[in-house]
Amino acid sequence: MEGESYRGIWVFAEQRQGKLKDVAYELLAKGRELADSLKTELSAVCLGHGIDGVNELIAHGADKVYLVDSPDLADNQEDLYTRKLVELIQRYKPEIVLAGATAFGRAVIPRVAAILKTGLTADCTGLEIDADSRLLVQTKPAFGGNVMAVITCPVGRPQMATVRPRVFRKNQPDRARKGEIVKVDFDRQGVTSRTRLLQFVEDITETVRIEEADIIVAGGRGLGSGKNFDLLRELASVLGAAVAASRPAVDEGWVPYSHQVGQTGKTVCPKLYFAIGISGAVQHLVGMQTSDIIVAINDDPNAPIFEVATYGIVGDLFKVVPLLIDKLKRR
Amino acid sequence: MKVVVCLKQVPATTEVKVDPQTNTIIREGVKSIINPLDTYALEEGVRLKERCGGKVTALSMGPPQAEEMLREAISLGADEAVLLCDKAFAGADTWATAYTLAAAIGKLGEYDLVICGRQTLDGDTGQVGPQLAEILGVAFIAYVSKIEEIAEDRLRVRRMIEEGYEVIEAALPAVITVVKEINTPRLPSLRGLARAKGAAIPVWTAGELGLDPKLVGLSGSFTRVIRVFSPQRTSRGEIFQGELEDQVEGLINKLKEAGAI
Numbered sequence: 001m002e003g004e005s006y007r008g009i010w011v012f013a014e015q016r017q018g019k020l021k022d023v024a025y026e027l028l029a030k031g032r033e034l035a036d037s038l039k040t041e042l043s044a045v046c047l048g049h050g051i052d053g054v055n056e057l058i059a060h061g062a063d064k065v066y067l068v069d070s071p072d073l074a075d076n077q078e079d080l081y082t083r084k085l086v087e088l089i090q091r092y093k094p095e096i097v098l099a100g101a102t103a104f105g106r107a108v109i110p111r112v113a114a115i116l117k118t119g120l121t122a123d124c125t126g127l128e129i130d131a132d133s134r135l136l137v138q139t140k141p142a143f144g145g146n147v148m149a150v151i152t153c154p155v156g157r158p159q160m161a162t163v164r165p166r167v168f169r170k171n172q173p174d175r176a177r178k179g180e181i182v183k184v185d186f187d188r189q190g191v192t193s194r195t196r197l198l199q200f201v202e203d204i205t206e207t208v209r210i211e212e213a214d215i216i217v218a219g220g221r222g223l224g225s226g227k228n229f230d231l232l233r234e235l236a237s238v239l240g241a242a243v244a245a246s247r248p249a250v251d252e253g254w255v256p257y258s259h260q261v262g263q264t265g266k267t268v269c270p271k272l273y274f275a276i277g278i279s280g281a282v283q284h285l286v287g288m289q290t291s292d293i294i295v296a297i298n299d300d301p302n303a304p305i306f307e308v309a310t311y312g313i314v315g316d317l318f319k320v321v322p323l324l325i326d327k328l329k330r331r
Numbered sequence: 332m333k334v335v336v337c338l339k340q341v342p343a344t345t346e347v348k349v350d351p352q353t354n355t356i357i358r359e360g361v362k363s364i365i366n367p368l369d370t371y372a373l374e375e376g377v378r379l380k381e382r383c384g385g386k387v388t389a390l391s392m393g394p395p396q397a398e399e400m401l402r403e404a405i406s407l408g409a410d411e412a413v414l415l416c417d418k419a420f421a422g423a424d425t426w427a428t429a430y431t432l433a434a435a436i437g438k439l440g441e442y443d444l445v446i447c448g449r450q451t452l453d454g455d456t457g458q459v460g461p462q463l464a465e466i467l468g469v470a471f472i473a474y475v476s477k478i479e480e481i482a483e484d485r486l487r488v489r490r491m492i493e494e495g496y497e498v499i500e501a502a503l504p505a506v507i508t509v510v511k512e513i514n515t516p517r518l519p520s521l522r523g524l525a526r527a528k529g530a531a532i533p534v535w536t537a538g539e540l541g542l543d544p545k546l547v548g549l550s551g552s553f554t555r556v557i558r559v560f561s562p563q564r565t566s567r568g569e570i571f572q573g574e575l576e577d578q579v580e581g582l583i584n585k586l587k588e589a590g591a592i
Contacts, residue, residue, distance in 0.1 A: 016494070078471070079470075082465075102492075102493060103473065103474055103490075103491065103492040103493055104492070106457055106458075106461075106473060107461055107471065107472075107473040107474075108461075110425065110457075110458040110460075110461040110462045110465075111461045111462065111464065111465040111471065113426070113458075113462070113553075114426060114429065114461070114462040114465040114466060115465055117426070117553070118553050119424065119426070119552070119553030119554035120425065120426075120458060120553075120554070121456075121554060122455065122456035122457060122458055123455065123456070137557075140455075141455065141562075142453060142454055142455050142559075143342075143345040143346075143347050143356075143452070143453055143455070144345035144452065144455065145345075145562070146345050146346060146347055146348075146561065146562075147347060147349060147356060147559050147560070147561060147562075148559065148560050148561070148562050149556050149558070149559045150556070150557050150558040150559070150560075151554050151555065151556050151557065152554070152555050152557055153553050153554050153555070154555055155553065156553035194469070194470035194501055194502045194505070195470050195471075195472060195499050195500065195501040195502075196499065196500045196501075197497055197498070197499055198487065198498040198499065198500055199497065199498040200494075200495065200496075200497050200498075201495050201496050201497075201498070202494055202495040203494060203495035203496070211493075215591070215592070239592060257512065263455070264511075266493075271591055272586065272591040272592065282345070283345070292591070293586070293589060293591050294568075295582065295586075296568075301570075306568060306570065307568075308568075309568040310567070310568050310569070311568055311569055311570075311571070311582055311585055311586075312568055312569070312570040312571070313570070313571050313575075313578050313579070313582060314570060315575055315578070319575060320575065320578075320579060323575065323576065323579045324579050324582070324583070327579055327580065327583055328583065328592070331583075
């Protein structure tokens with residue numbers, strides 16, 4: 001069968017303005033597991049210009065890095081990335097390609113799969129190898145997380161999957177690890193970009209990016225108003241935490257969208273997550289349930305958030321949170 | 332401005348259950364609606380038409396009952412609607428869906444812009460838009476939160492990314508996917524409802540689209556759903572008891588022990 005000539009696992013290592021995204025390391029950790037169980041090679045493929053710390057990809061588990069560095073790739077022009085990725089995949093024939101389900105990855109990777117005429121599974125939360133068939137068994141949430149679907153791609157190659165940032169964990173880097181960097185030329189000839197980046201405007205409403213925070217204090221409908229989020233901001237400042245919100249709080253306009261955690265927001269995986277006045281709809285849970293420690297504070301003892309909480313306090317948040325702030329301040 | 336809006340009919344709720352016997356999703360008794368994120372795509376198409384003139388065509392691939400939904404799209408401002416319906420289309424993954432939609436857009440004739448919602452409520456993939464663009468061979472922009480300008484041969488939009496937003500210009504024709512920040516969808520008008528009631532909605536089959544039945548639906552799909560299940564959540568946590576003061580104290584002690592604070 002066609003699959004026989006395809007070998008090895010690839011991770012698309014996305015960068016922005018020369019800085020590699022953490023999701024690349026997270027995918028390398030998972031990719032390493034998959035490569036070891038298939039007894040095959042793990043490679044990172046990285047496109048961009050003047051990328052910092054390419055060796056970090058090797059330290060995080062890659063045996064090989066295919067590096068395409070060109071000034072033409074500085075702006076993350078999707079047409080150029082799409083064509084080049086297709087060309088590289090056709091040339092080197094990996095059996096599996098993993099990519100981050102970022103705004104960029106979600107735009108580019110489906111197009112790559114469409115050109116290659118192969119299957120792609122979005123937002124996987126589980127990836128494993130079926131030993132008999134060598135197939136990648138992909139688990140993904142559907143219906144906002146109420147249903148899990150197990151998906152394979154039996155014929156098309158490579159088997160492709162995207163994974164949201166913070167779903168898998170990166171490994172500790174091993175800087176003594178050896179690997180090979182394969183430089184690949186970029187020839188712009190014959191590739192036209194149908195889109196052009198005119199401007200990039202950074203969101204400066206975020207002081208701490210929720211995806212990168214060790215501690216997150218998140219509030220929901222139970223807060224009752226945007227003003228009441230000041231209480232959470234105070235708790236966050238005592239803890240050195242970032243403030244996040246569930247979708248209802250964002251829909252009400254209490255907190256900007258960039259702070260939204262859940263199915264239609266961001267996936268986070270901090271060491272400590274406070275869910276305050278959040279009932280725990282499954283759409284929210286899929287965005288935070290892999291956090292190390294989850295603390296739920298809610299006055300409804302039957303709220304589903306308590307099903308995922310490590311610690312819970314059933315009570316009025318307007319009494320619990322001030323008490324918590326007070327005691328933490330006095331430590 | 333000729334705009335095509337792609338819509339999907341989805342269950343009105345995500346609170347669906349899996350039948351443990353058959354391993355399939357129980358759809359009986361669940362009401363269907365326009366995929367909520369697609370309503371922003373439709374609204375944006377209708378606004379563009381109101382601004383620049385032209386026509387909005389609502390397009391959907393689905394079972395016969397999706398005709399209802401397309402009528403609703405007409406009541407919300409679409410000029411016409413086409414349903415792609417054939418037993419051969421069933422079980423399509425994102426590639427097979429995009430391939431079928433592309434064939435229909437080809438049959439519709441010239442177009443300037445195709446608008447899709449960012450993702451569906453049921454499949455949750457967000458892949459059909461970009462794959463459709465690729466099969467049509469036109470420009471693609473995801474996560475559009477604002478159309479800043481549209482001219483005969485190009486458009487300029489804001490596109491949301493993790494770090495903020497980008498302003499991107501694309502050559503037309505193009506495919507875009509939109510996010511809910513782009514507009515507030517209107518309610519149906521009385522005139523729209525009357526028009527919807529009498530509208531003829533053509534149904535196109537694989538044969539009418541000139542598609543090989545082997546290349547559409549499940550047989551044209553690269554992915555296979557081998558199993559669906561309901562995720563099990565069991566409480567693993569500790570709920571503090573006693574006076575509130577003691578509960579908060581207990582929580583802080585646990586977090587300290589774990590090294591979390």
